[in-house]
Amino acid sequence: MISFQIRRNGLFWIILAQLIILLTHFSRLPFSLIFFCLFCVGVRTAIYYDKIDYPKTLIKFLCITLGLILTIQEYHSIIGVEPGGTLLIISNFLKLIEMKQKRDIYITIILGYFTILSGFLFSQTISTALLMIIATVIMTAALIGVNQSNSRFQPFFAIRYAGIIVLQSAPLMLLLFIFFPRIPPLWNISLDETRAQTGFSDSISPGDVSNLSQSSALAFRVKFDSPIPDQSKLYWRGLVLSSFDGRSWRRLSYSIDKRRGNEPSQYWENQILQSDSEINYTVTLQPMNKKWLFTLMMPSITQNNLIFRSDFTTITEQPIRKLFQYQLTSNLNFYSSGQLTSQQAEIETRLPQWSNQKSIEFARQLYQKSNNTADYIDKILNHFTTEQFYYTLKPPFLGKNSVDDFLFTSKKGFCEHYASSFAFLMRAVNIPARVVVGYQGGEINPLGDYVVVHQYDAHAWNEVWIENRGWVRFDPTAAISPTRIEKGIEQAVSNEDSFLENDYLSLSRYKSNNLINSIRLYLDSANYLWNQWVVNYNTQKQLDFFKNWFKGFTRETIILLLGIFISCTTLLLSYFFILKLKPKSVDPLTRDYLHFCKQLNKKGLHRLEIDTPQTFANKIILKHPELTDRINYLTYLYNETQYGNKKNNDDKIKQAMKRIIKKIHKQS
Amino acid sequence: MIFTNFLNSWLNKRIPIARQVTLDYKKIFVFPTKYGFLYSLMLALMLIGSINYAKSLGYALTFWLASIILLGIIHTYKNLLGLTIQPGKQMAVFADQEITLNLNIIKHFENNRHDSIIFKYGQSARQLSLINQTSQQIQLRLPAQKRGRFQPERILIETYYPLGLIRAWSWIKLDIQILIYPAPLKNDVLKYEIVQQNNETSRGQLMTKGGDEYYGIRDYQNGDNLRHVAWKNYAKSQKLSTKLFVNHASPSRDIHWQNFHDNNIESLLSKMTYWVIELSKQGKEFSLTLPDNSHLKQGSGTSHETSCLEALANY
Numbered sequence: 013m014i015s016f017q018i019r020r021n022g023l024f025w026i027i028l029a030q031l032i033i034l035l036t037h038f039s040r041l042p043f044s045l046i047f048f049c050l051f052c053v054g055v056r057t058a059i060y061y062d063k064i065d066y067p068k069t070l071i072k073f074l075c076i077t078l079g080l081i082l083t084i085q086e087y088h089s090i091i092g093v094e095p096g097g098t099l100l101i102i103s104n105f106l107k108l109i110e111m112k113q114k115r116d117i118y119i120t121i122i123l124g125y126f127t128i129l130s131g132f133l134f135s136q137t138i139s140t141a142l143l144m145i146i147a148t149v150i151m152t153a154a155l156i157g158v159n160q161s162n163s164r165f166q167p168f169f170a171i172r173y174a175g176i177i178v179l180q181s182a183p184l185m186l187l188l189f190i191f192f193p194r195i196p197p198l199w200n201i202s203l204d205e206t207r208a209q210t211g212f213s214d215s216i217s218p219g220d221v222s223n224l225s226q227s228s229a230l231a232f233r234v235k236f237d238s239p240i241p242d243q244s245k246l247y248w249r250g251l252v253l254s255s256f257d258g259r260s261w262r263r264l265s266y267s268i269d270k271r272r273g274n275e276p277s278q279y280w281e282n283q284i285l286q287s288d289s290e291i292n293y294t295v296t297l298q299p300m301n302k303k304w305l306f307t308l309m310m311p312s313i314t315q316n317n318l319i320f321r322s323d324f325t326t327i328t329e330q331p332i333r334k335l336f337q338y339q340l341t342s343n344l345n346f347y348s349s350g351q352l353t354s355q356q357a358e359i360e361t362r363l364p365q366w367s368n369q370k371s372i373e374f375a376r377q378l379y380q381k382s383n384n385t386a387d388y389i390d391k392i393l394n395h396f397t398t399e400q401f402y403y404t405l406k407p408p409f410l411g412k413n414s415v416d417d418f419l420f421t422s423k424k425g426f427c428e429h430y431a432s433s434f435a436f437l438m439r440a441v442n443i444p445a446r447v448v449v450g451y452q453g454g455e456i457n458p459l460g461d462y463v464v465v466h467q468y469d470a471h472a473w474n475e476v477w478i479e480n481r482g483w484v485r486f487d488p489t490a491a492i493s494p495t496r497i498e499k500g501i502e503q504a505v506s507n508e509d510s511f512l513e514n515d516y517l518s519l520s521r522y523k524s525n526n527l528i529n530s531i532r533l534y535l536d537s538a539n540y541l542w543n544q545w546v547v548n549y550n551t552q553k554q555l556d557f558f559k560n561w562f563k564g565f566t567r568e569t570i571i572l573l574l575g576i577f578i579s580c581t582t583l584l585l586s587y588f589f590i591l592k593l594k595p596k597s598v599d600p601l602t603r604d605y606l607h608f609c610k611q612l613n614k615k616g617l618h619r620l621e622i623d624t625p626q627t628f629a630n631k632i633i634l635k636h637p638e639l640t641d642r643i644n645y646l647t648y649l650y651n652e653t654q655y656g657n658k659k660n661n662d663d664k665i666k667q668a669m670k671r672i673i674k675k676i677h678k679q680s
Numbered sequence: 681m682i683f684t685n686f687l688n689s690w691l692n693k694r695i696p697i698a699r700q701v702t703l704d705y706k707k708i709f710v711f712p713t714k715y716g717f718l719y720s721l722m723l724a725l726m727l728i729g730s731i732n733y734a735k736s737l738g739y740a741l742t743f744w745l746a747s748i749i750l751l752g753i754i755h756t757y758k759n760l761l762g763l764t765i766q767p768g769k770q771m772a773v774f775a776d777q778e779i780t781l782n783l784n785i786i787k788h789f790e791n792n793r794h795d796s797i798i799f800k801y802g803q804s805a806r807q808l809s810l811i812n813q814t815s816q817q818i819q820l821r822l823p824a825q826k827r828g829r830f831q832p833e834r835i836l837i838e839t840y841y842p843l844g845l846i847r848a849w850s851w852i853k854l855d856i857q858i859l860i861y862p863a864p865l866k867n868d869v870l871k872y873e874i875v876q877q878n879n880e881t882s883r884g885q886l887m888t889k890g891g892d893e894y895y896g897i898r899d900y901q902n903g904d905n906l907r908h909v910a911w912k913n914y915a916k917s918q919k920l921s922t923k924l925f926v927n928h929a930s931p932s933r934d935i936h937w938q939n940f941h942d943n944n945i946e947s948l949l950s951k952m953t954y955w956v957i958e959l960s961k962q963g964k965e966f967s968l969t970l971p972d973n974s975h976l977k978q979g980s981g982t983s984h985e986t987s988c989l990e991a992l993a994n995y
Contacts, residue, residue: 136737141737159842181748184743
C-alpha cells in the first residue's frame with residue numbers, strides 16, 4: 013500500500029473553507045484565538061512544503077492545552093454555547109495540523125460542517141448565511157479535490173463541480189425546509205443572543221434616551237394590516253414609569269391587575285373603545301433581553317402567551333432573547349369612564365421630599381394663575397416654547413435636582429428632560445401624571461410597506477389623568493420641536509449635525525444621499541423578508557404557508573396531490589436511472605475506420621457490409637489510382653493491427669486515413 | 681460459503697458473462713461508504729441541534745447537506761453510467777508469466793467526465809480517468825496461470841468520486857479466453873536426436889544436397905554410407921566412424937513427443953515448447969507431434985510457431 017499523500021487539490025480548499033468559517037466568527041472571537049487559528053494554518057502550510065515534520069504527540073498535547081487555556085481565559089468556562097462553539101473552531105484548526113490520512117480529511121471536513129452550523133447560533137443574518145453557503149461550497153470542493161484522480165491538479169474544476177452539486181441540491185433543500193415539520197425543542201436550552209444589545213432599562217435618568225438615540229440599531233419592524241397611520245400617531249409604548257426619586261423615573265416594582273391575552277378584566281371594561289379605529293399589526297421585535305413589548309395605545313386583543321398590565325403595557329413571561337413576533341389589535345381612539353382609586357392617585361402624584369423645591373414653587377404659582385387643569389397644561393407647554401428652551405441630542409449634565417437644573421439653568425434637553433419635568437410639574441400640583449418611554453414614529457419602507465423603528469426613534473412622553481377621559485397623552489417635546497414628532501429625530505436635530513455622530517458605518521447616517529438611501533431601504537426590506545420567512549420560519553409560519561397555498565383543499569386532496577407529486581418525481585428520477593443504453597460496441601480502431609468509410613461515402617465511395625478492408629481498398633484504387641500506394645499501405649497496416657500481430661499502430665493508421673481523405677478532398 | 685454461492689448465482693443472472701459490458705442501472709450498485717455513514721450521523725446530530733436551538737438556518741444547512749449527499753448518489757452513479765468495457769486484444773502468455781488483460785473503455789455520453797474509476801482484479805488495480813477522451817485502454821496485470829485456456833473471473837469496477845461518501849461499483853464478467861502456453865523448459869534432448877532422425881529418414885538428401893556443416897562423429901553402423909566414414913579418424917584409432925552433418929538451410933524436423941521420454945505430461949509439453957521456440961528462433965522448419973499423435977505439418981515462421989504453441993496450450 014502506497015502511503016497516502018494529502019493532495020493540494022483537497023488541502024487548498026479545506027484551508028480556504030476553514031478561513032471563511034473563521035471570518036464568520038471573527039467578531040465573536042478574541043484576537044488571541046484568531047492568531048492561534050492562523051498559526052495552525054501556517055504550520056499546516058509548512059508541513060505541506062516539507063519545511064517541518066508532522067508534530068509529535070507532546071507538541072500536539074501542548075497545542076490542545078494552549079487552545080483550552082485561551083478559551084478559558086476568554087469565557088472563564090468551557091461549558092456553554094460560546095465556549096463550546098469556540099472549542100469546536102479550535103479543534104477544527106488543530107485537526108488541520110495533524111491531518112495525515114484520508115480518514116483525517118473526512119473528520120476535518122465534518123468538523124468544518126459542524127462549525128458552520130454553530131455559527132448560526134450566534135448570527136442568522138443574510139451576510140452570515142451567504143458566507144456559510146460559500147464555506148459549504150468550498151468544503152464540498154475539498155471533498156471532490158480529495159477524490160479527484162492523482163494525475164491532474166485542477167482546483168477550479170473542483171470548485172465548479174462543487175458549485176453545480178450545491179446548486180442542484182438547492183431545490184430539494186427548499187422542499188425539505190418548507191415541508192419538514194418544525195418540532196419543539198427536545199430539551200430546554202437557554203441561549204443568550206443579546207450580547208451588548210441596546211434598549212431601555214427599567215428606569216430612566218436624564219441622558220438615557222439621548223444616549224440610546226445615538227444608535228442606528230434596529231428596534232423592531234411593524235407590518236400593518238390596514239394603511240399605516242400618521243407618523244405623529246405612532247407612539248410605541250414600552251414602559252410606564254410612575255416612581256420618581258428626584259433624578260430618575262422608575263417602573264413600579266409591583267404590578268397591578270395583570271390579565272392574559274384574551275381574558276376579560278374589570279379594569280379594562282371601563283375603557284370605551286371606538287371599534288371603527290381598530291388597527292391590527294404585527295411586530296417583529298429584535299431581542300433586547302427584556303420582557304416588555306412595544307404597543308400602540310390601547311392594546312386590546314393579542315395572543316394568549318402575552319400579558320396585559322393595568323398600565324396598558326404588554327409584557328412576555330420570559331425575557332425575549334431571540335427574534336420575537338407578536339400580533340396586536342389597538343384602538344387609537346378611546347376614553348375611560350373609570351376612576352382612579354385613591355391608592356392609585358396617591359402613587360401617581362407622589363414626589364420625593366426636599367428636592368427640586370424651586371420647581372415645586374414655580375408649579376404652584378403657575379397653577380394658581382390657571383383656570384383648570386387643561387389651562388395649566390397649556391401654560392406649561394407655553395412656558396417651554398416662549399422661554400429659551402432648546403431641543404438637543406447633546407444636553408448638558410444635570411445635578412441632583414435635575415428638574416430645577418433643567419428648568420431654570422440649562423434649558424437644553426432631549427425628550428426625557430421635557431417629559432421628566434412635565435410630569436414633575438403636574439405632580440407638584442397633585443395632578444396624576446407619569447412618564448412613558450418607548451419609540452416614536454418610525455420609517456416607512458415603501459418597498460415592503462412596513463414601518464422600521466430604530467433605536468434612535470427612542471422617545472419619552474407623558475400621560476396625565478383627566479377626569480372622564482382617562483390617561484391622556486401629552487408630549488412636551490412636540491411643543492419644543494414639532495419636527496421631532498412629524499418628521500423624526502434626524503430632521504429635528506439637523507441644525508447641530510449630531511444625528512448618529514459616532515456611528516460612521518451606519519447607512520442611516522447618510523440618508524441624504526439618494527443612492528445610499530435607496531440601497532439602505534432595499535437592504536432593510538431584504539432583511540425584513542429574510543427574518544419573516546427564513547429566520548422566523550416556525551410551526552405557525554409553516555401552518556400559515558399551508559393554509560395559504562392549499563386554501564379550500566381537504567386533507568384527502570392534499571394527500572392525493574402530495575402522492576402525485578412524489579410519484580412524478582420518482583418517475584422522472586427513475587427514467588434517468590433506467591435509461592437504456594445502446595452499447596457502443598466497436599473498439600477505437602474500428603470506430604476510426606468506420607468514420608473513415610463514412611467520410612469516403614460522402615465522396616461517392618460506398619462500402620458494402622460484406623466488403624472487407626481489402627475489397628474496399630480495391631474499389632478506392634479503381635477510382636483513385638494515384639492513391640494506390642497510400643491505400644495499400646493503410647490496408648496493410650489496418651489488417652496487420654486488427655487481425656495480425658502488430659500493435660500500437662493506431663496513430664499511424666489515423667494519419668494515413670487523414671492524408672487519404674485530404675487528397676480525395678483536394679481533387680473534388 | 682452458501683452465501684457466496686448464492687451471491688455468485690445471483691450475480692451471474694444479473695450481470696451475465698458477455699463479449700462486452702455497458703454499465704447501466706442493472707449493473708451498477710450504490711451504497712454509502714463508511715464516511716457516508718459518518719456524514720449521515722453528522723446530519724442526524726445537526727438536525728437535533730437545529731431542533732433544540734430552533735435555528736431556521738440550522739435546519740436549512742442540515743437539509744442542504746442532506747440534499748448534497750443525495751445528489752452525490754446520482755453523481756457517483758453517473759460516474760460509472762454508460763461506460764462500455766470490452767476486451768482488447770489479448771496476448772497469449774507462457775505459464776510462468778503474469779497476464780496482461782487489455783480492456784478498452786469507451787464512454788457512452790460524450791460529455792460525461794469519468795474520473796477516478798478503479799478497476800480491480802485480485803491484487804491488481806488500475807485507476808482510470810476518461811475526461812476529454814472518449815475511450816481509453818487500460819491494462820490489468822493478473823498473476824500467472826496454469827497452462828491452457830484461462831477465463832478471468834469477475835472484474836470489480838468501483839468509484840468513490842466525486843464526494844467519497846458514496847461508492848458505486850459493478851462486477852463484470854467478460855467473455856475473454858486467454859491462451860496460456862506451457863512454460864518452456866530448457867533441455868538438449870533434440871540437439872542430437874533431431875540429426876539422427878534426419879539421418880535415418882532422409883539420409884540421401886542429407887548426403888547430396890546438405891551436409892554443409894560438420895556436426896560430429898558417431899560409431900559406424902551397418903548401412904552407413906562409406907563416403908561418410910571418417911577415414912582420418914580410422915587411421916588414428918583403427919575404428920570406423922561416421923561423420924555427421926547438419927543442414928541449416930531447410931532440413932525438416934519433427935518435434936516428436938516420444939523423443940522426450942517424459943511421463944509427466946506438463947514437463948513434456950514444456951520441453952516441447954522449448955524446442956518450438958528454439959527452432960523458430962533459428963528459423964528452421966519443423967513439424968510437431970503431440971502425445972495424442974495429432975500432427976502439425978512442417979512449417980516455419982511466426983504463424984507456424986503460434987499455431988504450434990496454441991496446440992501445446994490446448995492439449
